[in-house]
Amino acid sequence: MIITQLKDIEEIYGYIEPYNKILIAGCDGCCQPPRSVNEAKLLGQLLELKARTKGKDLKWKAITVLRQCDDRIAATTVRPLVEDYEAILTLACGLGVVMMNKVLPQKLTFPTQNSMFGGAQSNGENNFIELCETCGDCIIGETGGVCPRAGCAKHLSNGPCGGMVDGMCEVRGYTVPCAWVEIWKRLKEFNRLDLFKKYRGPRDYRTSTSPGYLEVYKEYTNIEEEKEEVKG
């Protein structure tokens, strides 16, 4: 899921200050913590109050979209409403903001969130943790299931570094475990220190060059060809 953090209300209000009537779109996709219609309503109420302090009567409507990052879903859900409003605010991650601007080019869509990372929920609490940084070159098979790229502040392929103290990382004041110590513990447990000792060469950053692009059908080209043969 994509972990987002609500922007400061001043910043959000700054985006919509020139408008009197706005649409606030939540997203029911993978955003966490929840950024759905309830959160959209709450934000609307806050903005309305804020506008009132400035002597303005802000009109708004809160909706939600199944997944704003899907162009067809975003377009079909929001397009019928868009003409009635001057601008759109979205509670989605950055993907949603860009997609809404793409599929509804007649209006400006503004963000209300800072997209933090692709994360997982930890301990069933409202704590989220980055476990994968979608680098495009997964080496977790060699590191006991712990990612040294998402987990290490220096993204080392051959750690730990000298900033590890008692198994903790120098970044964030020794409160976060060193990923490379975690990797070592895990591989030691399974008697696979051969993997730990292995030297890993420099990373190929072309796998994570922006903008990322993947044509899924190409992954299955061989399967398609086989099908063709069967048909033939």
Add this chain to the structure above:
Amino acid sequence: MGKRPAYSNLCKAIEAGKFVITGELEPKKILDLSEILHGAEEMKKTGKIVAANVTDGPQGDAYMCSLVPSYLVQEKVGLEAVWQVTVRDRNRVALFGDIIAGAVLGLKNILTLTGDHTALGDHKKGRPVYDIDSTQFCEMLSIMIDEGTDYEGNKLEGGKIEMNYGCVANPNSNPREPEILKVGRKVEQNVDFIQTQTAFDIDEAKDFLKDLEQFNVPVLLGIFPLKSYGIAWYFDNYIPGVSVPKDLLKALKKAEKDNKGNKPAKYAALDKINIEFFEPFIKEIKKSTKAAGIHCMAVEYERLFDPLLKDF
């Protein structure tokens, strides 16, 4: 290692079987290098210090880059530099460019480091680089020096890089095993020497040196004489993994308190504490370990060199 020639005085001295001593200089946020050069001169005068490390933005702070001070220490003072280069601030392209520039300037030693994270330094909002890590940097240097190409195999024209390079190891590392295994990976990348982070506990240091013996690479054990209680306190609290023995901290504090207002007496008292602690420490390392020498990080504490190093 695949036995690379000893190009530097440091590696020649190690090869000759001498107990070598290196010093440390720290260019900071300053345009005037006279203090650095003075420090280098004092080191040279001792006749004991074979080379001086020149640091590269320690603790993640924005300081003068280490290339130019390394060059000036060699050129103006005639003391060999151990040019410290971290992978924190430069990608592989910039590292390659800097290394050949250093080679042209006659630098002979590189110490490869990961580098303290920018989050620890004085530009906390900055983005650190870490394109390659320090182990990969060692591989890159091996390719540049031994094969005469860049990291991708493109030929380097106009001569050969004649440099030796080392890596670091941390005797304070807890747990130790992953640290030793990591050093093993670096040794595989043909390092010529190892310099360690500072050690205060003699038994721990000896144990660590024993663990490093398997790699058959000369090791210079790091020590850090404590110029003042303030520095000792800072070191104890802010340098990753380093803890200064409580007795030593207490003694330094007492020496400063007892001699308040009397600088010469204070200096004498502080120096005495350092000599009483480090002289037997170095002797023990020399006598009962296979360490090739000592890396003495007495930064801006030149007056201690003569009394501390006179017997080595």
